[in-house]
Amino acid sequence: MKTSVIKGIGHYVPERIVTNAELEKYMNTTNEWIVERTGINERRFFNPEVDTVANMSAKASRMAIERAGLSVQDIDFIVFATITPDYFFPGSGVLLQRELGLENIGALDLRNACSGFIYGLSVADQFIKTGMYKTVLVVGAEIQSSTLELNDRGRNVSVIFGDGAGAVVLQASEEKGKGILSTHLHSDGRFAEELYVKDPGSSRKPEERLTTEIIEGPSIRAHMNGNMVFKHAVQRFQEVIHEALEANKMTKEQIDLLVPHQANLRISKYLQEQLHLSDDRVYNNIMRYGNTTAASIPIAMSEAWAEGKMSEGKVVCLAAFGSGFTWASALIKM
Structure with missing residues (x-):
């Protein structure tokens, strides 16, 4: 394959x-x-x-x-x-x-x-x-x-x-043992409304789909239960990273670089502490760009690649958590 x-x-x-x-x-x-x-x-x-x-x-x-x-x-x-x-x-x-x-x-x-x-x-x-x-x-x-x-x-x-x-x-x-080793995808829709934008949704009466009240109100803006998101994120990040390692019979010591979704620096620092990773093995750029949602991991990867942190042979772990709730990981051998 x-x-x-x-x-x-x-x-x-x-x-x-x-x-x-x-x-x-x-x-x-x-x-x-x-x-x-x-x-x-x-x-x-x-x-x-x-x-x-x-x-x-x-x-x-x-x-x-x-x-x-x-x-x-x-x-x-x-x-x-x-x-x-x-x-x-x-x-x-x-x-x-x-x-x-x-x-x-x-x-x-x-x-x-x-x-x-x-x-x-x-x-x-x-x-x-x-x-x-x-x-x-x-x-x-x-x-x-x-x-x-x-x-x-x-x-x-x-x-x-x-x-x-x-x-x-x-x-x-055709090279074995290189490239994307595995990916792991999860979701839990019970928490969909803890981080979401409600309107303009299609499941409304036609006259209620986009009203002045909706335009001027908070429902067209992002709603986030920050405490709930943080609580679930720190748990799911760890689970999905360990899932990727176990699937490939690897240990956290073999991760050369962790590139987490740039949601909150406190989450990244907590992950780093739990995984016992040194500063040079976790890439963060949220300080400069904030949370760019789907763009955050590839932006971080691009900068890490330019800095030589994703050179050939390196083991790179990607992990994300966000709205849905959804969470995912990928383990890559460069």
């Missing part, structure tokens, strides 16, 4: 840097409060005149394809993870296909929020293993700043999120 190897990784973040000090102008918060609770110092917000989810993804994809030593025309299929598509429909996969100048290849969209990129890797890995596709582009991208309430009502959510895109090129290989 073929394996899926990572040939190239890329990312793009908008130019506009929004510091904690800037957020102090809009809401009752402080730099110290934000850093203490999230670890975030700054994040990127998109420029409506320049950035779209599709073209940010195209920039990240071109970087990944170039780093892979391939051409755009080598891409056979696109898997696109986002919860903030440019349009209600169609999905962003076809928009990326158009941006890249590709014709007729398939494009699949996933809406698994913070776990979306790992879900996407798993889907792409199965396509490659079965021989259906040889070279698959997996993308995670979000523009979340346009939905944030920069006021006291939205403070607890708005200080966390940012915009950006990341992409990975997966390609079939």
Whole structure:
């Protein structure tokens, strides 16, 4: 059976840097409060005149394809993870296909929020293993700043999120013991409403689907039960990482680099402590970008790759937890 190897990784973040000090102008918060609770110092917000989810993804994809030593025309299929598509429909996969100048290849969209990129890797890995596709582009991208309430009502959510895109090129290989060793996907819909955006939902009477009250109210904004999310995240992160290790008969000592979803620096630090990993074996960039949901892991991977932390032979573990609740992991031998 073929394996899926990572040939190239890329990312793009908008130019506009929004510091904690800037957020102090809009809401009752402080730099110290934000850093203490999230670890975030700054994040990127998109420029409506320049950035779209599709073209940010195209920039990240071109970087990944170039780093892979391939051409755009080598891409056979696109898997696109986002919860903030440019349009209600169609999905962003076809928009990326158009941006890249590709014709007729398939494009699949996933809406698994913070776990979306790992879900996407798993889907792409199965396509490659079965021989259906040889070279698959997996993308995670979000523009979340346009939905944030920069006021006291939205403070607890708005200080966390940012915009950006990341992409990975997966390609079939005959080399054993290399590439994606395994992926592990889970969900628990009992907690769906603990982290969600309710409106505009389709399960409404036509006259109630998008009213003035909805537009002006909190239901079109992200609702997050922070304590509940944190409690479940620290548990599920650990479980799914150990699941990946056990599936491959490996130990935590064999992890060269853990790249967790950048949800909260406190969660990453807790994981690091529980797994007894040194600072150089955990990659965090939430300080600079905030939580970019489906984009967070590929952005972090791209930076880690550029810094030489994902060189050939390294064992890399990816792990995510988020809305759904969903959680996932992937173990990769570079």
